[in-house]
Amino acid sequence: MVALATAPAAGAVGILRLSGPAALAVGRALAPGVPGVPTPRHAYLATFVDAAGGVLDEGLFLYFRGPQSFTGEDVVELQAHGSPRLLRLLLARTLEDDRVRPALPGEFTRRAFLNGRIDLTRAEAVADLVAADSEAAVRAAAAGLSGALAERIRALEEPLRALHADLEGVLNFPDEAEGADAEAGPRVTTLRAEAEALRAEVGRGRLVRQGARVALYGPVNAGKSTLFNRLVGEDRALVDAEPGTTRDALEARVEWDGLGVTLYDTAGLREAPGRVEALGIARTRDLLAAVDLAVLVLPPEASTDEASSWTREAGATPVLVVTGKCDVAPVGGTGPVSVEAPP
Template sequence: MTPDSATIVALATAPAAGAVGILRLSGPAALEVARRLAPGVPPSPTPRHAYLASFVDAVGAVLDEGLFLYFQAPRSFTGEDVVELHAHGSPRLLRLLLARALEDERVRPAFPGEFTRRAFLHGRIDLTRAEAVADLVAADSEAAVRAAAAGLSGALAERIRSLETPLRELHADLEGVLNFPDEAEGADAEAGPRVASLRSVAEALRAEVGRGRLVRQGARVALYGPVNAGKSTLFNRLVGEARALVDDEPGTTRDALEARVEWDGLGVTLYDTAGLREAPGRVEALGIARTRELLSAVDLAVLVLPPGTSREEAASWMRDAGATPVLAVTGKCDVLPGARAEQGSVGDGAGALPIGAGALPIGAGALPINDAASGGRSATLPSPAPPRVSGLTGEGVDALRTSVLARLWGGGTPSAVVLVSERHADALRRTAEALGRAEEASRVSTLEVLSGEVGLALEALGEVSGTSVSDALLDTLFQRFCIGK
């Protein structure tokens, strides 16, 4: 796999008006072609030096004045000669400069991600860093930005290297014993424990894919529960603006509303859903059906219960979430105490958590489990009772936000996560499976089988680092990049 010899060109900034627009060229003819657009630049410009230059058309008429930067191979992003023209950000001007560069037959338009692909093929970055470039461009939360930046700095590459290097050494030892038994005698003595240790490292990395998805795509959290529980008011409070229509009439919310927020750097999409109740109207029933469908797709469901809800009723609402994790709270804590004085209700004062103590996640404390997740066991409520919140006054809302993040994330900081993608997880799964077979082979089979399985593990892991990767896989990876990157 080697890059072709063509010089490529593309706009490296968005095709919209702005203060600055950048035209980027990479390849053997980059400097010569760029100097045709900026003839005032010396024939052998100083690398990494910004020249103030006039950009001209084919007849020498000045189109703009800007900066000319030359990065000499191999000390450039792509490993090739690279030139950037920094002009004013007029889309029409930039298209004129792009067309001028393409007049040279040695130049063609860059494909999506081709600059980064050439950097990978020239050994300037490994595949994990290349993917981190796309993650950084696509990042839409602080956690995603910081995690992608860590990946670009080599955080994931280092983790992969710490697995790949000893795995390669183990494979070399095994092959040495097979091919040179006298010279390499004893090199396979600890093969079983070495394989087991490497397998646990692969499984630990694979386990981080869930967190990586939360950082990349953001978390999805739905507020749900019976009608008139205060869901829409709480939704508005959490979002910070009046997005949902609020009224005392039951069934006001007919369809799911969504809003994007960022909590402690993690992107969260909140959903306000139609209230659940028996015998709704036809249109309201459609909204309830959508609520149940949405609950199956979110990462966390927040069950908002009205004051005075009995434990039996609350357990029934919990089962509506299916297998989705649930966090229960009692809404409308601003309602007078007499409104929730019913004996045995989840919102009565006895046993209720104080406001600000934080909502109890379902699954911590008394385990509220639904039929789908528990093989038919009845749902139970947390004890003490769910904490109370008020979307109207804001009481308990900060604690709820903290509890939601804790339920989604657990410990640690979202921005510190290693961005293990689904693609990485699949390769790590195959790595771990091959190492599992190798561990078994170390006990009951031949050295040839053991070495073969270790080789398969190494090949699968190479799909993450890029040491063993096909052109087809590279095509798939770099298609998600923007043109010019």
Template sequence: MTPPSATIVALATAPAAGAVGILRLSGPAALEVGRALAPGVPQVPTPRHAYLATFVDAAGGVLDEGLFLYFRAPQSFTGEDVVELQAHGSPRLLRLLLARTLEDARVRPALPGEFTRRAFLNGRIDLTRAEAVADLVAADSEAAVRAAAAGLSGALAERIRALEEPLRALHADLEGVLNFPDEAEGADEDAGPRVAALRSEADALRAEVGRGRLVRQGARVALYGPVNAGKSTLFNRLVGEERALVDAEPGTTRDALEARVEWDGLGVTLYDTAGLREAPGRVEALGIARTRDLLAAVDLAVLVLPPEASVEEAASWMREVGATPVLVVTGKCDAVPATLAGAGGGGTGRAAATASASPVFGTVPATGGPAGPGAPLPPPRPRVSGLTGEGVDALRTSVLTRLWGGGTPSAVALVSERHADALRRTAEALGRAEEASRVSTLEVLSGEVGLALEALGEVSGTSVSEALLDTLFQRFCIGK
């Protein structure tokens, strides 16, 4: 990959009025072109020194006064000569300055992400860091900012390298034995345990992928349960405003409502859904169908039950959501004494909950089905009241704990869908390699290890195609 020779230019600040507007040039002609706009700056300026400069038009007329910074290759963000002009943030002025630089035939406008791309091509940063730059710009919660910053500092790159280097060594050993059996004899002896260790490391990295997505996009959490359980009231309380309609009539909510909140720095999209019941009206049935689709897609479903709901009912409701994890709470807890709420009364049909109870609590596990006499007690359901706010803080904490385990968002290295996919292929290839190390030939084993290495290289950037780079840098803004 030869370094591109065109000098590129772009506004590095948003094209709106602001205190400061920055014009950035990168490439061999950066200094000369930059100095044409700021002729007062010495011919050989000190790198990384801020010069107070006058910016002029082609005829020498003064346009603005600002700062001139020069970064000499390779000690710059892109690894090339870089010049930054910091002018006042007038969009019109900045367009004038930009147009002047483009009059020079050696200069062309930068493509989205091209500065960062050059930094990557010149070996200044690896791909995980380049992508973290885009993540940071796009971050919309504190956790996303912190995670992108962790990516930027190379946290993910470090983890990838720790896997990639031994993997590459193993691949080299195996290929050595295959190609030069005499010289490399015995280098494949411990291939089995080495593959196994690498595989478990790859699996561990993969396990963090889901959390990375939570940081980047925020978590999706839906309230669901029987009609009239108090879901919308609780939703409003969690969101902090009267977003959802609340009424004593069952079936009030039809369309799912969503609201974005930030809890402990983690972005959470919260959904209020149509209460589920059998034999609803036609429109309500449409809402119920949507609720089911949504429940299958969210990261966590919060089941809001009326105080009198039994353990069997809770179990049957939990089965509504498929594989989505469920947190069960007892709503309207202000309406009943603590001893009853959450203790599960009776009733068999889930839509026909009544308080006519049989004392079954504690004998049926949450997974449903009849239990033996020694079955463990299910955990007591947390009690909340959307009306009074009781238990709502605790609910928020439980939701975060369920989403995060005990970890803090900032400790998680950001992993994108692209990384997730590459890591999945790495782990799968290593799984097949492990199998091959037991039952197959050295060729097959080495082939799988090679595939794992290639997939992993897509994360670090050691094996990455131009086409992939194009797609990646598309999502950057111009000037980055």
């Protein structure tokens, strides 16, 4: 199989990767100057040619002999200049060979998993690292790729297997294995606690990989759009003294302390809105049910009862209450409102 290992855009370097029993033969057809038995993991300066022997480029040829390769098979990498047109020519040249076909998405990693080069946690970490769009996501994926999650799972699996063996021994050979189950209860309790602790981190892992979703909501004209623009760092939302300026949810992606955050500015909630504004309010309520955190922005004059009423709009979503328009609040105003968020 063959695939481009770099993005299909212009760049300094473009990489074409082959994997399988015929990888070396097919690779040498494009780079005939490479020795018939190249030294594994050695970079050869080579001339890449077309079917007629015409020169296409000059670059590096690397050979990784299986099973000491990423996929566990023979692997060849052609590192050429990063012209998308050039790379398509090299790709088409390899596909002229009947032994070669285009790799499916993720197939190199799939073969690495099937051939025992990586376990499932590392295979998933590869996909997470490719998709990472924040520093926290990169670091989490790198930890998974280095085997951090696999080690924690192994730390549960090995004592579980030992416990299973002890219990099987007591059941099948009660005389020979007498007493092997004496500490079975405490052992199960300890392992269960460790498994539940690992499970509890699933949600946090999703936040790191995909980022947090945070919605600004509250009554009309409370300062949500102003706060949204300030957090985003640019004037994305229209701001006006007229209530109900925001009719639809606005979205922006930011990164804070390495964590990706998707911010939403939503339509203000109020009684008896207009028809179009009511559609925006309905979307706000749908969005509040889907985000990880709802930030309730209240005007300085809001009472505790009003704050409690608006808080209930978020349902089961955690709520952070903030007071907007503090810069224009009257001196000696009510200040931040204290309200108990739902559990």
